[in-house]
Amino acid sequence: MLRHLDIRDMLIIDRLELAFQPGLNVLTGETGAGKSILLDALGFVLGWRGRADLVRAGAAQGEVVAEFQITEGHPARAVLEEAGLPVSDELILRRVNTPEGRKTAWVNDRRASGEVLRQLSDVLVELHGQQDDKGLLDPKNHRAMLDEFGGLRALKAEVAEAWSARSKASRALAEADARLAEMKSEEDYLRHAVAELDKLDPQPGEEGELDQRRRLMQAAEKMREDVARAGAALGLEGAEGMLSDARRWLEGVTDRAEGGLDAALAALERATVELSEAQSAVETFADQLVFNPAELEEAEERLFALRGLSRKHGVMADDLSGLADDLRTRLGQLDGGAEEISSLAKTLQEAEATFAAAAARLTEARVEAAGRLDAAMARELGPLKMERAVFTTEVVPADPGPTGTDAVTFTVATNPGAPAGPLNRIASGGELSRFLLALKVCLTHDDSGLTMIFDEIDRGVGGATADAVGRRLAALAEGGQVLVVTHSPQVAALGAHHWRVAKDVEGGVTTSRVVPLAPEDRIDEVARMLAGDTITDAAREAARALLSGA
Incomplete structure (x- = not known):
C-alpha cells in the first residue's frame, strides 16, 4: 500500500507531500491543475518510461520519494531479496533526475537500477490510465490478457518450447533438403x-x-x-x-x-x-x-x-x-542423404505432434478461462448498470505459432438480441468506460496486494451510472487501496479520502499544490464539480446529499 509520496521540483511542483490511506482515495481538480503530474511523478519513482523533461525549470534536480507498506508474503519482498536489498515492512523508493536527464535511484537507502524499480512497480502498483485503454481495446493484446487471467504461463511456456523444437526440426530438414539438392x-x-x-x-x-x-x-x-x-x-x-x-x-x-x-x-x-x-x-x-x-x-x-x-x-x-x-x-x-532426410522428417513429425498436443491443451485451458472471464464480467457489469449487456471472449482457430493455435477477441453486445462486436465499435463512450472498468477489475489478481490507480475511468458517464462506477471502485478498495483521478462528483463523493489539486500563479511562476480536504471542504469541492466556478447553495445541498449517500 502506498503511504506517502514526496515530490520536489518536478514540472510545476516545487514541494508536495501526500499521505495516502487505505480504501478509496480520490483526487479532483480543474483540468490542467496538475493531476496527471502526480501520476508522472509516481511513475518516475517506480521506474516507468515516460517524459524526460520532468525537472522544474531552474531547479538543480527533481526528486520523488514513495513509501510503501508491504505485508508478510508480499511479492515485493522476493524482488528485494533477489536484488540483495534490505527487506522490511517499510519500502522506501527514492529517485532523482537532473535537467540533463541523469537519473539515480535508491531502494531502502541502497543504490538500485531502473530495472529493479520496474520489477517492484509490477508488484506494487496497477495503473489504469487513458493510454492503457488502447491496449485493452486492441485485439492483438486480448490473448495475452486471457492467458494472464487464466494463469496459463506454464502452458504457454510449454507451447513456446514445443514450437521452438518444431521450428528447429523444420529448419534442419529444410537445410538438409537444400544440401542434398545442391550435392545432387x-x-x-x-x-x-x-x-x-x-x-x-x-x-x-x-x-x-x-x-x-x-x-x-x-x-x-x-x-x-x-x-x-x-x-x-x-x-x-x-x-x-x-x-x-x-x-x-x-x-x-x-x-x-x-x-x-x-x-x-x-x-x-x-x-x-x-x-x-x-x-x-x-x-x-x-x-x-x-x-x-x-x-x-x-x-x-x-x-x-x-x-x-x-x-x-x-x-x-x-x-x-x-x-x-x-x-x-x-x-x-x-x-547417405536420403537416410538423413528420413530421420529428420521423423524428428519433425514427432515435434509437430508434441506441439499439436501442447497447443490443444492450451486451447482447452483458454476456452475454460474464457468461460470464467465471461462469468466474472457478467458479475461486474450488473453493479455498473449494464446487467443486460453480454461480454464474450471468443477463442477461434488461428495460424500456429509460438503462442499456440488460437486467436482471442473480446466482444460485447450492449442489448439482448443486438449483434456482438468489438468493444470500441459497439459500446458508446459511457458504456466503454464501464466495460473497461469491469475488465480491468477482472484482469487484476485478487491477492496481489497492488495499489490500483484509475485515471479518469469514469469519463463519459454521469448521474446514476457514475454513482454505480464510484460504488464499484469503493467496493474494490475494501481491504485494499485504490487511487482515482476523477472529474465525476458522484465518484468523488464515494471516496474515503479526498484531495483537491489546484494550480497557483504567483510572481509569474505557476505551481501545483494538493490539499487534503476536511468534510466541510469536500462539500465545496463536490459542489464545484456539480455547478462549476460559481458554487450555489443548491449545489452545496446536492453535494451534501451525495456525500451523505456515500
Whole structure:
C-alpha cells in the first residue's frame, strides 16, 4: 500500500507531500491543475518510461520519494531479496533526475537500477490510465490478457518450447533438403573428381620430392663423371693411399721421435675417419645417379599430373590429398542423404505432434478461462448498470505459432438480441468506460496486494451510472487501496479520502499544490464539480446529499 509520496521540483511542483490511506482515495481538480503530474511523478519513482523533461525549470534536480507498506508474503519482498536489498515492512523508493536527464535511484537507502524499480512497480502498483485503454481495446493484446487471467504461463511456456523444437526440426530438414539438392546437382563432378584423385592418390610433400628427383636425374649424366673422378681421387690411388703411406712412414719412426709425432698421427687418424665418411657419401650419391632412363619420364609425368590437378581444383599440390578427403566426405553425405532426410522428417513429425498436443491443451485451458472471464464480467457489469449487456471472449482457430493455435477477441453486445462486436465499435463512450472498468477489475489478481490507480475511468458517464462506477471502485478498495483521478462528483463523493489539486500563479511562476480536504471542504469541492466556478447553495445541498449517500 502506498503511504506517502514526496515530490520536489518536478514540472510545476516545487514541494508536495501526500499521505495516502487505505480504501478509496480520490483526487479532483480543474483540468490542467496538475493531476496527471502526480501520476508522472509516481511513475518516475517506480521506474516507468515516460517524459524526460520532468525537472522544474531552474531547479538543480527533481526528486520523488514513495513509501510503501508491504505485508508478510508480499511479492515485493522476493524482488528485494533477489536484488540483495534490505527487506522490511517499510519500502522506501527514492529517485532523482537532473535537467540533463541523469537519473539515480535508491531502494531502502541502497543504490538500485531502473530495472529493479520496474520489477517492484509490477508488484506494487496497477495503473489504469487513458493510454492503457488502447491496449485493452486492441485485439492483438486480448490473448495475452486471457492467458494472464487464466494463469496459463506454464502452458504457454510449454507451447513456446514445443514450437521452438518444431521450428528447429523444420529448419534442419529444410537445410538438409537444400544440401542434398545442391550435392545432387554436382554429383557427376564429385564422382569424377574423387575417382580422378583416388587414381592419382596424391601424397603431401610428393610434388617437392618429385621435382627434386627429376632435376637430379636431368643433371645426372654430367654429375656422374665428376662424382666418379672425385671417388677415384679419394680412393687408394689418391688421398686414401697417400694418407695410408704417410701413417705407415710416421709410425715407423715414432718410437724414436720421443712423442713429437703423436699430434701428427692423431690428426692423420681423424683425417682418415673424415675421408672414409666422404667416400661413403660420394658412393651413396653415385648410386643415386644410377637409374633407368624410364624413371625420368615417369617422374615427369606424375609431377605434371599433380600440377595439372592442382591448377584444375585451385589448390596447392600438397593440398590435393585433403581435397580428396573433403570430396569423399561430401560424396558420402550425398549417398547417405536420403537416410538423413528420413530421420529428420521423423524428428519433425514427432515435434509437430508434441506441439499439436501442447497447443490443444492450451486451447482447452483458454476456452475454460474464457468461460470464467465471461462469468466474472457478467458479475461486474450488473453493479455498473449494464446487467443486460453480454461480454464474450471468443477463442477461434488461428495460424500456429509460438503462442499456440488460437486467436482471442473480446466482444460485447450492449442489448439482448443486438449483434456482438468489438468493444470500441459497439459500446458508446459511457458504456466503454464501464466495460473497461469491469475488465480491468477482472484482469487484476485478487491477492496481489497492488495499489490500483484509475485515471479518469469514469469519463463519459454521469448521474446514476457514475454513482454505480464510484460504488464499484469503493467496493474494490475494501481491504485494499485504490487511487482515482476523477472529474465525476458522484465518484468523488464515494471516496474515503479526498484531495483537491489546484494550480497557483504567483510572481509569474505557476505551481501545483494538493490539499487534503476536511468534510466541510469536500462539500465545496463536490459542489464545484456539480455547478462549476460559481458554487450555489443548491449545489452545496446536492453535494451534501451525495456525500451523505456515500
